[in-house]
Amino acid sequence: MQRFGKYLWIIVLLAGFGLCRPSAAWAHDDICAICGRPIQGTIYLMTDKVTGEKVLVCSDCIKLPLCSICGLPVKDNGVALPDGRHLCARDAKTVVLKAANIEQICGQVKDDLDRLFSRFTSFPTNVDVTVIDRIDVDSMFYTEGNGSESPDLLGCIRPETVNDTTRYKMSLLIGMPLAQLKETCAHEYSHAWVGENVPKERRARLGRDAEEGFCEMVGYLLMDSQNEEVEKKRVLHNHYTRGQIDLFIEAEKRYGFDQVLDWMKYGVAAQLEPGHVDALRDVKLPPAKSVASSPAIYSRTNKPAPAIIKLDGVLWGSRPVAIINGRSFTANDLNPVKVGGTNVIIRCLGIQKTSVRIQNVDSGKEQELSLPAN
Numbered sequence: 155m156q157r158f159g160k161y162l163w164i165i166v167l168l169a170g171f172g173l174c175r176p177s178a179a180w181a182h183d184d185i186c187a188i189c190g191r192p193i194q195g196t197i198y199l200m201t202d203k204v205t206g207e208k209v210l211v212c213s214d215c216i217k218l219p220l221c222s223i224c225g226l227p228v229k230d231n232g233v234a235l236p237d238g239r240h241l242c243a244r245d246a247k248t249v250v251l252k253a254a255n256i257e258q259i260c261g262q263v264k265d266d267l268d269r270l271f272s273r274f275t276s277f278p279t280n281v282d283v284t285v286i287d288r289i290d291v292d293s294m295f296y297t298e299g300n301g302s303e304s305p306d307l308l309g310c311i312r313p314e315t316v317n318d319t320t321r322y323k324m325s326l327l328i329g330m331p332l333a334q335l336k337e338t339c340a341h342e343y344s345h346a347w348v349g350e351n352v353p354k355e356r357r358a359r360l361g362r363d364a365e366e367g368f369c370e371m372v373g374y375l376l377m378d379s380q381n382e383e384v385e386k387k388r389v390l391h392n393h394y395t396r397g398q399i400d401l402f403i404e405a406e407k408r409y410g411f412d413q414v415l416d417w418m419k420y421g422v423a424a425q426l427e428p429g430h431v432d433a434l435r436d437v438k439l440p441p442a443k444s445v446a447s448s449p450a451i452y453s454r455t456n457k458p459a460p461a462i463i464k465l466d467g468v469l470w471g472s473r474p475v476a477i478i479n480g481r482s483f484t485a486n487d488l489n490p491v492k493v494g495g496t497n498v499i500i501r502c503l504g505i506q507k508t509s510v511r512i513q514n515v516d517s518g519k520e521q522e523l524s525l526p527a528n
């Protein structure tokens with residue numbers, strides 16, 4: 155559940171030192187991108203991790219501290235954070251440095267996620283957000299005994315259960331660019347969604363990279379909805395999920411978000427495989443009584459269950475709710491309903507003012523239910 159900016163130091167080292175060449179091989183007007191002076195001596199080729207651009211750096215500037223966002227050396231016009239990180243002047247303008255702002259932005263992210271995916275699900279409300287810096291990250295890893303070098307963590311989330319009540323503690327790194335902060339927050343919210351919605355038995359079989367891929371996909375789709383192209387690129391280019399992110403994006407495009415959610419909850423495979431994204435349709439629904447229930451807004455009574463599936467009512471609004479055999483459904487919901495002495499799992503395909511279209515998940519049969527005319 156911890157996320158890292160990928161291979162920051164490795165890339166810098168390769169770009170900075172692996173590819174350095176003597177200046178003799180270059181024209182004499184090579185200019186250092188950091189100090190703006192002609193380069194004498196060794197030229198270092200570095201990659202700006204924000205723009206993806208390759209830039210030339212002189213042997214003086216290569217010794218400067220590196221920007222924690224773009225990875226390039228920071229001249230005197232940069233910003234030094236209290237936790238030891240440095241930001242170049244350009245990237246300092248894009249980062250969020252106030253804890254109160256980070257908490258407020260996270261609240262907005264949760265609202266944006268709920269709106270974006272309102273047809274399919276909602277995200278947990280039992281989440282507390284705290285802000286951490288590099289020193290907190292270092293101490294987290296020091297106390298966990300993972301050695302002295304802590305990874306480049308952007309955020310993490312962990313459940314805490316007290317007296318049967320679970321709350322998720324989300325930690326986000328201060329000093330991320332706004333779009334990256336939003337994506338990271340959406341990613342961590344998705345872990346909380348998994349914690350709240352995926353049955354324990356399925357969670358034990360679900361691959362770690364697959365869960366991370368799912369969370370990255372949610373963050374990616376949020377960024378897509380807000381036209382954050384640079385952040386979308388960053389998500390696709392990091393190797394954090396070992397390729398699962400690309401497969402999840404492909405699967406979502408092909409089969410839809412609701413099918414991805416079903417696979418997360420009831421899928422057979424531990425992760426998605428290249429060339430076999432169609433395995434997303436292999437879901438094994440548990441016996442009806444243990445299907446995770448959505449909160450019913452219709453009070454259930456002790457009356458015997460009807461012998462047929464029938465539409466009891468429709469609550470019409472921006473998000474219509476249908477009551478079927480005493481059970482509430484929004485579009486795309488999958489729930490068991492009591493029919494006679496047994497449970498039947500049905501999916502609500504669509505809701506009209508006086509009718510609903512449903513599918514019997516076991517048989518695949520679709521049918522239309524209408525309100526009794528009276």
Ligand SMILES: [Zn+2]
Pocket residue numbers: 186187188189190191211212213214215216
């Ligand atoms: Zn220079």
Ligand SMILES: [Zn+2]
Pocket residue numbers: 221222223224225226241242243244245
């Ligand atoms: Zn920078």
